[in-house]
Amino acid sequence: MKNKVQGLTYNQSNLNYRIRELEVSITSKCHLRCDNCGFYIPQQPNPAATENIVSEIVTGLKHLQKLNIKIGSLGVLGGEPTFNQKILITSLQDFSKFDNIERIEVVTHGLTPQNISKETYQFINKLTISIYFDSDELTELWKNYISKFAPHVELSLRTDKDWDKWLGDEIADDSKAQEMFDFCWYRKHCVTIERQRLFMCSRIAKLSQDNEGIILNEKTTIEQVVNYLNQNTFITSCKTCTPMMGLPTVKAGQQPDNRILNLLPKAIDFLKTELNE
Numbered sequence: 115m116k117n118k119v120q121g122l123t124y125n126q127s128n129l130n131y132r133i134r135e136l137e138v139s140i141t142s143k144c145h146l147r148c149d150n151c152g153f154y155i156p157q158q159p160n161p162a163a164t165e166n167i168v169s170e171i172v173t174g175l176k177h178l179q180k181l182n183i184k185i186g187s188l189g190v191l192g193g194e195p196t197f198n199q200k201i202l203i204t205s206l207q208d209f210s211k212f213d214n215i216e217r218i219e220v221v222t223h224g225l226t227p228q229n230i231s232k233e234t235y236q237f238i239n240k241l242t243i244s245i246y247f248d249s250d251e252l253t254e255l256w257k258n259y260i261s262k263f264a265p266h267v268e269l270s271l272r273t274d275k276d277w278d279k280w281l282g283d284e285i286a287d288d289s290k291a292q293e294m295f296d297f298c299w300y301r302k303h304c305v306t307i308e309r310q311r312l313f314m315c316s317r318i319a320k321l322s323q324d325n326e327g328i329i330l331n332e333k334t335t336i337e338q339v340v341n342y343l344n345q346n347t348f349i350t351s352c353k354t355c356t357p358m359m360g361l362p363t364v365k366a367g368q369q370p371d372n373r374i375l376n377l378l379p380k381a382i383d384f385l386k387t388e389l390n391e
């Protein structure tokens with residue numbers, strides 16, 4: 115029988131708790147408008163409760179560090195993490211100082227390489243490009259660019275053709291919601307810090323269901339984190355969770371207009387020029 119998901123794992127040998135993958139959004143802005151965007155663009159709420167998103171996330175990470183919780187991979191996303199070049203580099207500089215974070219992954223649409231300075235790459239272990247563009251030329255340029263200027267970075271090209279259906283009015287009964295929760299892919303891969311809270315999945319954070327997360331501050335105890343991430347019973351949002359219902363998938367990265375085509379030439383020109391210099 116399949117094992118039920120635990121948001122937090124425990125390593126007996128070094129007595130550490132571990133979150134496999136933790137996600138943070140450094141902006142809610144994006145150049146694209148993908149249909150069924152898993153982060154609810156353009157309706158995504160502000161991931162920060164204050165003016166300073168970076169220091170807010172750093173404070174959350176410090177608490178997890180203090181509680182001796184290891185983070186297998188920190189996913190840096192948005193919206194689009196390259197939307198603001200300065201926030202990208204300052205956040206990565208800060209995140210890379212944590213010794214409880216094993217690796218840092220930036221996930222981007224790959225259409226604004228000019229917004230990632232060469233210095234930025236020193237703070238990244240993995241760059242994932244979600245390929246929504248139809249250009250082998252841009253893909254090849256990215257490969258050459260990373261191997262020339264940031265060879266230590268693992269480049270992952272994500273070419274999903276289908277996505278989970280994110281929007282819809284379907285409602286699961288309690289036993290189905292419990293099953294979705296017990297074997298939830300997102301609880302394994304998308305634990306999230308947002309608005310000074312910890313969320314068991316990015317979906318409830320992006321739905322602004324702050325009451326379904328827990329406050330993450332200096333008073334938060336390890337018991338609270340364990341009881342929350344490893345709880346046994348589904349939460350209210352699971353009942354409406356179309357991405358986990360096993361519904362027919364939707365086409366990935368579909369835009370309402372030609373904004374990808376508009377961004378493409380600049381991205382190609384930038385990478386070409388840098389490679390030829």
Ligand SMILES: C[S@@+](CC[C@H](N)C(=O)[O-])C[C@H]1O[C@@H](n2cnc3c(N)ncnc32)[C@H](O)[C@@H]1O
Pocket residue numbers: 144150151152153191192193194195221222223243244272274276277278279280
């Ligand atoms: C929400 S995006 C944010 C980062 C960046 N803007 C991007 O698109 O790569 C993070 C990842 O979620 C994936 N994603 C977005 N919507 C999805 C959906 N409905 N189902 C499954 N994955 C989805 C994207 O392909 C991307 O790799």
Ligand code: SF4
Pocket residue numbers: 144145146147148151152153154155192193194223367
């Ligand atoms: S690129 Fe698409 S999937 Fe990524 S955040 Fe923007 S709208 Fe969502």
Ligand code: SF4
Pocket residue numbers: 294295298299300301314315316317318349351352355358
């Ligand atoms: S709301 Fe969906 S993604 Fe979040 S824990 Fe429930 S089933 Fe998983």
